[in-house]
Amino acid sequence: MTKKPAKIKVPLYSATDRDNLRWLWNRYLKQRSPWLLLVLVMILVQGVVYQQFLSITESGLRVIFDNGTARELGMVCLAVFFLFAVRGAMGYLVPRITVWVSNSAIFEMRRDLIEHMMDLDLAYFERTKPGEIIQRLVTQTQQLGHFIGLSTANALRDAVTVVIVSSYLIYKNPVLFTAAVLVLPFIIWVMNFVSTRVKQVQGEAEHALGDYMSGIEETVSGMRTVKISNQEKVEAARLEKGTGRIRDLATRVQLTQALVMPSIDLSSAFVYVLVIGGGGYMVLSPNFDMDGAGIITFLLGMVLVFDPARLLAQYLGILQAHVVLLDRVRSLFHEKPSITDAPGAVTTFDTGGDIALDQVRFSYSPEQPLFDGLSMTFKGAKVSAIVGATGSGKTTILSLLSRLYDVQGGQITIGGTAIDKVKLHALRGAFSVVAQDIVIFNNSIWENIRYVNPEATDADIWQAAENAEIADLIRARGDAPVGPKGAQLSGGQKQRIAIARAFLVDAPILLLDEATSALDQGTEARIKSALTRLTQGRTTIVVAHRLSSIADADSIYVLEAGALVEQGKHDDLLKKNGYYAQLYLAQKQSYAAS
Ligand SMILES: Nc1ncnc2c1ncn2[C@@H]1O[C@H](COP(=O)(O)OP(=O)(O)OP(=O)(O)O)[C@@H](O)[C@H]1O
Numbered sequence: 001m002t003k004k005p006a007k008i009k010v011p012l013y014s015a016t017d018r019d020n021l022r023w024l025w026n027r028y029l030k031q032r033s034p035w036l037l038l039v040l041v042m043i044l045v046q047g048v049v050y051q052q053f054l055s056i057t058e059s060g061l062r063v064i065f066d067n068g069t070a071r072e073l074g075m076v077c078l079a080v081f082f083l084f085a086v087r088g089a090m091g092y093l094v095p096r097i098t099v100w101v102s103n104s105a106i107f108e109m110r111r112d113l114i115e116h117m118m119d120l121d122l123a124y125f126e127r128t129k130p131g132e133i134i135q136r137l138v139t140q141t142q143q144l145g146h147f148i149g150l151s152t153a154n155a156l157r158d159a160v161t162v163v164i165v166s167s168y169l170i171y172k173n174p175v176l177f178t179a180a181v182l183v184l185p186f187i188i189w190v191m192n193f194v195s196t197r198v199k200q201v202q203g204e205a206e207h208a209l210g211d212y213m214s215g216i217e218e219t220v221s222g223m224r225t226v227k228i229s230n231q232e233k234v235e236a237a238r239l240e241k242g243t244g245r246i247r248d249l250a251t252r253v254q255l256t257q258a259l260v261m262p263s264i265d266l267s268s269a270f271v272y273v274l275v276i277g278g279g280g281y282m283v284l285s286p287n288f289d290m291d292g293a294g295i296i297t298f299l300l301g302m303v304l305v306f307d308p309a310r311l312l313a314q315y316l317g318i319l320q321a322h323v324v325l326l327d328r329v330r331s332l333f334h335e336k337p338s339i340t341d342a343p344g345a346v347t348t349f350d351t352g353g354d355i356a357l358d359q360v361r362f363s364y365s366p367e368q369p370l371f372d373g374l375s376m377t378f379k380g381a382k383v384s385a386i387v388g389a390t391g392s393g394k395t396t397i398l399s400l401l402s403r404l405y406d407v408q409g410g411q412i413t414i415g416g417t418a419i420d421k422v423k424l425h426a427l428r429g430a431f432s433v434v435a436q437d438i439v440i441f442n443n444s445i446w447e448n449i450r451y452v453n454p455e456a457t458d459a460d461i462w463q464a465a466e467n468a469e470i471a472d473l474i475r476a477r478g479d480a481p482v483g484p485k486g487a488q489l490s491g492g493q494k495q496r497i498a499i500a501r502a503f504l505v506d507a508p509i510l511l512l513d514e515a516t517s518a519l520d521q522g523t524e525a526r527i528k529s530a531l532t533r534l535t536q537g538r539t540t541i542v543v544a545h546r547l548s549s550i551a552d553a554d555s556i557y558v559l560e561a562g563a564l565v566e567q568g569k570h571d572d573l574l575k576k577n578g579y580y581a582q583l584y585l586a587q588k589q590s591y592a593a594s
Helices: 015-065 070-119 122-127 130-172 174-221 223-228 232-257 260-284 292-334 394-401 424-429 445-450 458-467 471-477 491-504 521-535 570-576 579-593
Strands: 355-365 368-378 383-388 409-414 431-434 509-513 539-543 555-560 563-568
Touching: 015 070, 015 130, 015 292, 070 130, 070 292, 130 174, 130 292, 174 223, 174 232, 174 260, 174 292, 223 232, 260 292, 355 394, 368 394, 368 409, 368 563, 383 394, 394 409, 394 509, 394 539, 424 431, 431 491, 445 458, 445 471, 445 491, 458 471, 458 491, 458 521, 491 521, 509 521, 555 570, 555 579, 563 570, 563 579, 570 579
Parallel strands: 383 539, 383 555, 431 509, 509 539
Antiparallel strands: 355 368, 355 409, 555 563
């Protein structure tokens, strides 16, 4: 169940807001300023068209009231048509240009966000919810695009209309305009009150919809557990409760929305009564210079200014929300990667040399120290194994070698070169990894293997698949996709894909982290010879729980709570009768028992 987001109160246009808006302008909009200027000119033209329309209408009405000619009336009609044709053309071009400008700005923003995100440390992704990142890259940028594009162009057009038409009305009849304007804030208040109510209920409805969708996602993806534990009824009741909430809120939204039209009608009535009554009085009274044409035109002017004024008030209302949105999106750029290329980092180093950890200190959090001065050397072109109880730090050592995390003290060298003096791309390119968390895409097995080396020939891929004992499965399944996250494959089949990938990547250092743990002993034995071939000539580091699988390693390192407690060959370690021997015997007995 997701928590209701807390209401955030930020002062409008704080220093941060101004800085964010400046950033948005400088980075994504400034280079498009000629287009924006064109849009501004067209918006001004739209405003002037309304003023001209009012002025021509007034002349037209006088032609009618003062017995003018049909030709004069025809000219007025033509002028009105021309004016609206111009406004129509602008009305087509302005959204076209603004949508294009804002979409390309948002495309660039998303591209920058994606590139920035790719550079961030693994640690960032381990502490940030995927939903937050998705929101920034998908919905928040989308909303921002709409805001800097159409919403702002429309608001500008509305502002220009209000200013130009109001100025014209003030010029025509300042007294009547002032009286009408006194009512305007009240109308806007009524409108905003209704739209705020609608927004509130809408917000609750969206929240309920979000909960309902998360509920469906949880139930569907956990269907195996739901069925095994006979929870279908409970889950159905939970989802039905969700749909009930949505029904209630949707009804409330529609009932509140039903208030909009009557309140518009009622508030417009105030203005119309005021203009017709007040203006009519002015026409009848000899003290004012006002005629019928003037009063009708004035009324028309009020109608023209009314909607833009309301929309402008609404726009100002949502402005703050979008400034907050901008801050959220930009916050991803405030995250800085700490694992980067050092100045002067090299791209070539002796990838076949020894890998040495020298007095390495590392912990994921200060409260839980893991390595405090760990030293060990993995011989180049040999097979080394790391064993130890769960949580002793085996996988972490592999992560440190490829700089998924940086050591906090001491150093790691490969072939004598400190790994933080090697460009990240070159360093990581030296490793081929078969890890516990295998990423499988919803594609064919063939494509899943090819993923690690798109340039590989078909023959290479078949060879890798044969080596990893997965070729028969490829033949049987053909091009069929393997389901989201490889849901249609067994754990062992996924591991074989990972092993096939390792065969396909021709990297000098091989890291096998529980690479065969999900394989049955028969399959493990069958691919063992292939794995042995794979390790030849490569520096290989194997992490395994099943000690029998690493018995023939050139060197075995035994870890206990982040410290190296024993090191040697399998037979020597057994003879020593220490921690390794204990682990080995315990495993042997449990296998015998099972
Ligand atoms: N990303 C992480 N963030 C915080 N702590 C972590 C992270 N990864 C591992 N740890 C912690 O660090 C310690 C060592 O973990 P590591 O995965 O290296 O152990 P391991 O020996 O490989 O264990 P296993 O045999 O269970 O795979 C554990 O206590 C674990 O909880």
